[in-house]
Amino acid sequence: GESVGLHLPTLSVQEGDNSIINCAYSNSASDYFIWYKQESGKGPQFIIDIRSNMDKRQGQRVTVLLNKTVKHLSLQIAATQPGDSAVYFCAENIKGYSTLTFGKGTMLLVSP
Amino acid sequence: GAVVSQHPSRVICKSGTSVKIECRSLDFQATTMFWYRQFPKQSLMLMATSNEGSKATYEQGVEKDKFLINHASLTLSTLTVTSAHPEDSSFYICSARDGRGGTDTQYFGPGTRLTVL
Numbered sequence A: 001g002e003s004v005g006l007h008l009p010t011l012s013v014q015e016g017d018n019s020i021i022n023c024a025y026s027n028s029a030s031d032y033f034i035w036y037k038q039e040s041g042k043g044p045q046f047i048i049d050i051r052s053n054m055d056k057r058q059g060q061r062v063t064v065l066l067n068k069t070v071k072h073l074s075l076q077i078a079a080t081q082p083g084d085s086a087v088y089f090c091a092e093n094i095k096g097y098s099t100l101t102f103g104k105g106t107m108l109l110v111s112p
Numbered sequence B: 001g002a003v004v005s006q007h008p009s010r011v012i013c014k015s016g017t018s019v020k021i022e023c024r025s026l027d028f029q030a031t032t033m034f035w036y037r038q039f040p041k042q043s044l045m046l047m048a049t050s051n052e053g054s055k056a057t058y059e060q061g062v063e064k065d066k067f068l069i070n071h072a073s074l075t076l077s078t079l080t081v082t083s084a085h086p087e088d089s090s091f092y093i094c095s096a097r098d099g100r101g102g103t104d105t106q107y108f109g110p111g112t113r114l115t116v117l
Helices: none
Strands: A010-014 A019-024 A030-038 A045-051 A056-058 A062-067 A072-077 A086-094 A106-111 B004-007 B010-013 B019-025 B032-038 B044-051 B067-073 B076-081 B090-098 B105-108 B112-116
Touching: A010 A019, A019 A106, A030 A062, A030 A072, A030 B105, A045 A056, A045 A062, A045 A072, A045 B105, A072 A086, B004 B090, B010 B019, B019 B032, B019 B090, B019 B112, B032 B067, B032 B076, B044 B067, B076 B090
Parallel strands: A010 A106, B010 B112
Antiparallel strands: A019 A072, A030 A045, A030 A086, A056 A062, A062 A072, A086 A106, B004 B019, B019 B076, B032 B044, B032 B090, B067 B076, B090 B105, B090 B112
16 A cells, blocks of 8 residues: 555564565556565665566565556565564666666564 | 675764765675665655766755765765755665666665764
């Protein structure tokens, strides 16, 4: 969902569950997408990326899915751990442009 | 690989003073670096794009005379907040573009917490 004011969308899960974080992007010309994890007081950390010529990419415990038809990106985290608790941002890039456009972020809370 | 450092990690200064923040790419050369500002519970706001050897490109609404950016080498960009005021207090984060492999992946520094008294 959309964040309003200072309230980030929050996803609360139990340890061991699978988590799915969603992101809607706006520009149909975007062809490169990145997921970042940001822990409190730290800079964003690269998790996984995907190009627009793919619809799925897997990493260690993470999978990114891209649906270009509806301009939707998701991050799936398997067997979520307390250490996964953070704010997750999606970012999009248009080929030929160096800048990234960030989504509003989703806070993931993992309880033991 | 792709490690970016930032210094200092936090700084407290008096109103009216200037503060310099350094951003370094440690294991790759970055022709392009970026400076962001982040308020609590919000996303990253791009302030400017820093290109090695040329002037920075500032986003709309960002005062270039207040936020001076210098990208003197392929591994170092600096942001100087001049005549800082309490409203400049924020979390400043840099990133460096790693163009290896033909991607536009940005790797971020750990951030600098600026508090202006």
